[in-house]
Amino acid sequence: MKNISVLVCLSVSSLFWSQVKKDSIRNIEKIEILVKKKLLERKADRMIFNVEASIASQGMDGSETLANVPMIRVDENLGSVSIVGKSSVNVMINGRMLNLSGQALLNYLKSIRSENIAKIEVITTPPAKYEAQGNSGLINIILKKNPNLGFSGSISSNLIQRTYSGFSDNATLSYQTEKFSSSLKLVYYDSAKRSDENYSIIGATQNYSSSVRRDMWNELTPGISMSYKISKNSEAGFEYLYAHQRSGMDIVNNTRNISPAGQEENLLTNTFHREKEPTHTASAYYDLKLDSLGKKLSILGNFYKNNSDTEVNFATQRLSDNSLQDVKTLSLVSPQIFSAQADLELPFSFGTVETGVKFNQFKNNSDLKYFNLTGTGYVSDESRANLFRYREENYAAYFSYAKNFGEHWETKAGLRYENTSAESYTPSTGSGNSYRYGQWFPSAYVSYKKDKNIFSLAYSRRINRPGMGSLNPFRWYSNPYSYSSGNPLLTPSYINNLELGYTFNNKLTTSLYYMRLKNAFGQVSFQDGLSQISTYLNYYNNNSFGLNISYTDTFFKCWESTMAVNASRQNSEIFGLDAQPQKGSSFSYSINNTFTLNKTKTLAFFLNYEQSLPSRNVNYYYHNFSDLSLGLKVSLMEKQLQINATVTNVLAQRFRGDIYFTDSVHHINNYWDGRSFRLSVNYTFGGQKKKIQKKVIRFEEKDRI
Template sequence: MIVKLTNTLKNSIILFFLSMGLLSNAQFKVSGYIIDSTGSRVSFAAINLSADSSKIIRISVSDSLGSFAFAGLPKGNYTLTANLIGAQLFSGRFHLANDTMLVVKVKFTSSILQDVIVTASKPLLERKIDRTVFNIGNSLAARGTDLATAIGLAPMLKVSENGISIIGKSSVAVMINERIVHLGGSDLINYLKSLRSDDVAKIEIITTPPAKYEAQGNSGLINIVLKRDLSQGIGGSISTSYAQRMYPGFGNNASLNFQSAKISASIKLRHYNRKGFIQEQNDIVGLNYAIFSHDPRLTLATGIGANTSFEYKITNTGAIGFVYDEGSTNYELNLENTTTYQRNNATDSILQTLSHSKNPTETRTITLYYDQKLGSSGKKLTTDLNYFSNAPITNIDFTTLSDHSSNIQAVRTFSGIRYQIWSAQSDLILPYKWATVETGTKFTNFDNNSDVRYSDLVAQQYVIDHSKSNHFDYNEKNIAGYVSMQKVINKKWTGKAGLRYEYSIIEGYSPTTSSRNRSEYGKLFPTAYLTYKPGSTHTVSLSYSKRINRPNFRAINPFRYYTNPYTYSTGNPLLQPSLTHNIELTWLYKSYLSVTFYTQHLDNGFGYITQVIGTYKVVDAKNFLTQNSTGLTATSSIRFFKWWESSSHVTYSMSASSSTVADFITEKGSLFNLGTNHTFRISNKLTVFINYSKTLPGTQGNTYRAAQFDFSSGARMLALNNKLQFTASAALGAVDRSRSYFKGYTQYVYTDYNYRTANFSLTYIFGRSKVKGNTKKVDFKETQRTN
């Protein structure tokens, strides 16, 4: 196996350097960059190249570094002109006899800098070969909002205080400028609230990620593309929010950004404090027995964090930087559980458990990166080094009283876990006339050390029960390499194909039981895309991808996590990853209506199964599921009038499953979901919005879910030259009801999250509002498996 791994590494290294060897310079090339009188680069200038005949033969646009290039030119005399927002900045003649580098210096006049309004309009929705693009700048509803609110307006996306999801996907990762944001849940939402929608050019929704991205998870990606702006100076924002449910909740965010010709820096602070009340009923009903469990619980979630980043442009083509994020969160829960055991419809016993748990967590992420442009034709090399650590601690004290005994059973459990993840990656983009090639490699090392202790209260002292305590060490190494190629076949057809190889070495060890498990596997993950665009009205896209879903670290820890003396959950060190095959066919009509047909095949799916073993209720992780799913999603984004914008979606899916676990009863099922969002601009200072979504009753796997709905409405007001924003809204939602079918029993779950909420937020923007600072992120999706 070592030889196999060595060969894999060797092949990856050879592939990487062979790709580097593809670089070449075309003959008779003109390249250069545009600068103004201060030395700053000028972006988005229209560059025209004319021959002696004065006929324009080439057209280009300067990029974010002011660079431009024309290749494959014959020897001769040429005229180069540069224009910006309708005004000519430069015009000059030159003779081309070999490769030539030009530095074009321009001087802005007041007529260019003032009294000019750019009204270029893009369609609200666009379809690229591997993603759907939502041009947020053309959205009436998104103007002047925070980024978390704006993302919720994009088609197929749903935002809550617990995170972001894509309709039809099990999870989602968020990127900014093609770099993963390694935050989740409330921390992610609070981070996005510190960013402004006015700084965003578009939101890209990637339901079938290409080979460049991790194959882990049946997840989608959201890529937030920021506007490129030449504004320099200091700017930022301060915001606070208040949410009233049964108990109040608070959130605060602040950001400070600095940008100059060579330095880009930012610091973002986040804080939240939310108290909640949840009622849950979890019942198991068998032929001659039943277990009824009632769990009202009071929760308190607090968090504080800081994110700082810095980038320095070493040269006109190279930049180096770092990102540092540190967060501290704590989740406290007070639970009062009543469990009733019945035999033959008669009460056998009643247990009452009072539980208090604390879950403080410290997270730290460090990223170093280097970006280098290779020439002026768009070739680029990026290198990233990442470190992530997460150290959650869970302390649970619970006391249990039985109606059959006056004795009180007091238990204290401790769970200390430390995750450490290291990764290094390098990506290379090679645009050629015949195709655009992307290739890269990545190495990731996971370390997970967990310590679980179970103690009984004996004679006023807690004594460890070693039979219920455990230490578990886990290590995983992943080595990956990929190559992809995109080619414009002709004016109507574009194709893209990629192949990613990932090799994993996994080892788990329990010193407590002296048990060791080791496994190795390597898999190929192909992706393919084809787009047909016969005109400006229709776009049709077909895509395929293969994905892998590896278990999170807790799911493979074999030890028991107790919630009372007779209820526990346990992991499975032999748990294997699942594989999914995805096919999507998408039709985009007139840039406002998108219809997607998708089908998915799941192999070796895993999850948690509840079993009754004697007097114990056991939740165990197993591989057991094979599932075929087919669905149709239609989304629309329409502006009926200048003052009325609507975004709606309808999703219908069917699934058929089979199980290798006899207790798990599978059924054919279907799900139907619809939603609509409407925004009305009453004036330039006042906007009103109404949002509604509903999921009809449906079955998936062995679980039937009752109907659910979400409704919210509110208003957004601007003041002080649009620098002060106030938002007020109210939300309603239905409780979650489900029932799961097993051989010999049925499990019923009722959960009320107390959805009725009144929300208020206030945001103030100061300084140069278009200064964004450094928002560089890295592809560090592995951190999601620590949750």
């Protein structure tokens, strides 16, 4: 009987604990449901996309994750990231501006896993705390705090097959204690693609240029970061990144030129282009908590240096007389940036005050040497050589105030002042240019939230200073007759942004916006006999009215879809250029779909499509462009191992456009090897889990390189 009693007790105990376990699991599931983050959130000055709440964004790299965010467009063909309706944006990681653009930016984003991204902030009208530089719009990727004590890390490998094969490898190793945090990162990629570019100028002189180009990139980038908690109220740290970059282009260009008299000339140019670009980036910071209420002082310093050493050899044959001209150019471009800033955050019962000061200095020295090949060897052509010196200093201060009124109203207002002095000098000609100016940049935001409805109104003023490449009169020759160069006389453009937004149930987001762009600059090409010359000019003002609508939802628990529409209307004024502005309009839409194929959500299929209908802006006309992408995602080993297979630009669309001048029309017809197959494998490992704080570092100035 005793044994039977024991067995009964054990059985009852087993049933009891089994039920307790089931109840606990149910309670945990209920808690997870209660604490599950909303996919979209609207703040007074930004929209927030919570990556963890998105089925579509699991098991992806950073660029693919960005493409899932409403209003953000990632273009693999052009190597760009943009906000729909904005002409350009800057990308930040944890509030730190990235010194990357084009393909280099996309390669960096691919080294980040969606599992390490907490949220993505879309800031269409940036507040006073951020640099006023940039033609409107910021994307801020907030990474998760490393939850692991001891060692942790990840390893990933990516294969891309276009016309040529390419790959990239990324490895991260972190070590953390309660006070000390360190991370070592290594990125290596080797890739190539084929570009087919056609540019025609039809006027009194007709010029037809066709290029087939192989673009190549090779980079090894090690980086290290460390931080130490000196006390419970203070922390210091630094990070250093070295990029050993090599790039190249092999180009075959055919140019057919017909003079006004009907005389035809044909040129055949073979170009060999190689560039070495070692880059150093260093940052150091010190944070001090002033009290237990959240008052904080942050001090940050940044340094950037780059030496771009380029050799270009091209041989041009004139078919009319079968003459051959061999040319070599050697160039060295050395930009350097230093910045220092102090920020003070002061939360009070009557609101939150933020204030700070900043100084940054830009330097750029460039030296171009031009050589003609003769019977005795290469002979320098001093008339085409170029030296350029540039120096710019910016001083800035800002103040902002934020206040919530009850549960419904959120407000924020700020004012930033920036004073700039710049000098440029060309020793070979003795010419130079200098200017000094100071500008105020106000911003204001208000939002109202009730139940499932959020209304917001935002305004900000911005400045777009010319980048170093567009200021440099340095001539980049494509053949002995044609070149592109910068313009040291360029002046900044100014942008006023006004946006009215509405969000319903954190799923439907709409925004009605107005943007006034004044004194805008861009690249312009001219034909002069056999020579095609490209330079930069301030030449237009633009008013743009637009509407963005996006809807994100999950259907049947297995299908997540995001649908977005953008429509805009522009009117432009052109000055200093013989061109007729077009009556501007645009319309585009996109549909992103992710289907979970099993109950454990470890297998998913995605199908994305976007289309831009023919549009006009300033003196440009863009033809229809569409993009279809699809792929499969697999998660194994409790999501530690992620495998993705993707096919992009299935329809192999070309980019086509027309540029209208009073005396000529320019036609563009390009294909940048957009159709590709990508296979990525990522494995993560980690130690004991515990929340560790990680410092946010900003370095906005680097984007202008």
